[in-house]
Amino acid sequence: SQTIHQWPATLVQPVGSPLSLECTVEGTSNPNLYWYRQAAGRGLQLLFYSIGIDQISSEVPQNLSASRPQDRQFILSSKKLLLSDSGFYLCAWEHGTFSSAYNEQFFGPGTRLTVL
Amino acid sequence: AQSVTQPDIHITVSEGASLELRCNYSYGATPYLFWYVQSPGQGLQLLLKYFSGDTLVQGIKGFEAEFKRSQSSFNLRKPSVHWSDAAEYFCAVLDQTGANNLFFGTGTRLTVIP
Numbered sequence: 001s002q003t004i005h006q007w008p009a010t011l012v013q014p015v016g017s018p019l020s021l022e023c024t025v026e027g028t029s030n031p032n033l034y035w036y037r038q039a040a041g042r043g044l045q046l047l048f049y050s051i052g053i054d055q056i057s058s059e060v061p062q063n064l065s066a067s068r069p070q071d072r073q074f075i076l077s078s079k080k081l082l083l084s085d086s087g088f089y090l091c092a093w094e095h096g097t098f099s100s101a102y103n104e105q106f107f108g109p110g111t112r113l114t115v116l
Numbered sequence: 117a118q119s120v121t122q123p124d125i126h127i128t129v130s131e132g133a134s135l136e137l138r139c140n141y142s143y144g145a146t147p148y149l150f151w152y153v154q155s156p157g158q159g160l161q162l163l164l165k166y167f168s169g170d171t172l173v174q175g176i177k178g179f180e181a182e183f184k185r186s187q188s189s190f191n192l193r194k195p196s197v198h199w200s201d202a203a204e205y206f207c208a209v210l211d212q213t214g215a216n217n218l219f220f221g222t223g224t225r226l227t228v229i230p
Contacts, residue, residue, distance in 0.1 A: 004159075036218075043120065043206065043220035044160075059217065090159060105218065107152075107159035 002027035006091050006108040013115055019064075019078040021111050023091030026072065030096040033074040034105060035066055038088040050074060051096060086115045118143050118211050122221035129197050130229050137192040137224050139207030148210035149190040150218065151181055155203045163205075166190060177201070202228045 003026045013019060025031050032051050036044040046059045048066035056066050063082050067075045074091055089111045094103040119142045129135055141147055148167050152160040164175025171183040181192045190207060204223045211217040 006159075036220075041222065043122075043222045044208075044218070045220075046217050049217075092160075104162060104165075107161075109159045 002093070002106065004091060004093055004106060004108040006089075006111050008111060009109065010112045011114070013081050013113065015083055015115055016080045019076070019081050019085070019113070021076040021089055021091075021113070023074040023076075023108055024072055025074075025093045028072070028093070028095065030071060031093040032096045032103075033068065034092040034094075035074065035076050036090040036092065036107075038090065038110075039084075040087065044090065048076070081115045083115050086113055088112050118209055118219045120207050120209050120219055120221035122205075122207055122224050124224045125222070126225045126227065128227040128229060131199050132196050135192075135194045135197045135201070135226070137205050137207075137226070139190045139192065139221060140188050141190060141207070141209045142188065143209050143211075147190075148212070149181075149183060150208040150210070151175065151179070151190070151192045152206045152208060152220075153177075153203045154206065154223075160206065163192070197226075197228055199228045199230065202226055 005024050034049045035047040037047050038044045048058055050056050050068045053068055064078050091108040092105040094105045121140045123138055150165045151163040153163050154160050163179050164173045166173045166183045173181050179194050181190055183190050204225045206223045207221045208218045
């Protein structure tokens with residue numbers, strides 16, 4: 001069966017510090033991977049998605065970047081955190097396919113980031 | 117533009133009472149609609165989804181939702197709430213124009229009192 005892991009679970013960082021959040025998926029190959037952010041009082045917003053190694057698309061301009069150095073590893077980074085980067089970050093995966101048909105996204109447990 | 121509105125930020129119900137969580141969407145084509153539940157400190161779990169066909173959709177944990185195109189709504193219901201249903205509930209619409217981008221509402225927090 002497939003599982004998705006995120007770490008750390010919680011993180012408190014000062015403004016201006018770097019960030020690295022990791023997401024890994026087990027039990028599947030060539031998944032599509034997603035990073036979402038849930039800011040306080042707001043719904044989840046898609047930040048990045050990836051259909052393969054080193055293939056990253058950004059949905060919104062921001063202070064963050066993403067990388068996919070391995071097939072089942074998705075990393076969210078920042079060189080200098082802003083207060084507005086605080087939120088709950090969720091990684092998700094779906095079965096990669098050449099079809100345009102929808103595949104269900106499965107979410108990880110999330111990382112709660114507080115920037116002070 | 118796609119959007120999802122959940123007008124109720126917080127709802128409190130008694131255990132055993134019925135529940136209805138509201139969701140309105142805006143989408144140019146036939147929507148793919150979802151309800152997710154998020155327990156404290158957990159990721160999202162899919163409760164149910166609507167793609168086409170029968171407008172009344174059954175999900176897990178005794179939940180159901182009804183798609184009403186004329187009202188652009190996809191309300192979630194449960195006839196008898198259990199204390200374990202206390203969580204945050206998110207409605208989402210799928211945008212397939214690029215990535216399978218899920219547009220989420222702001223969520224409704226459900227509190228269940230004994």
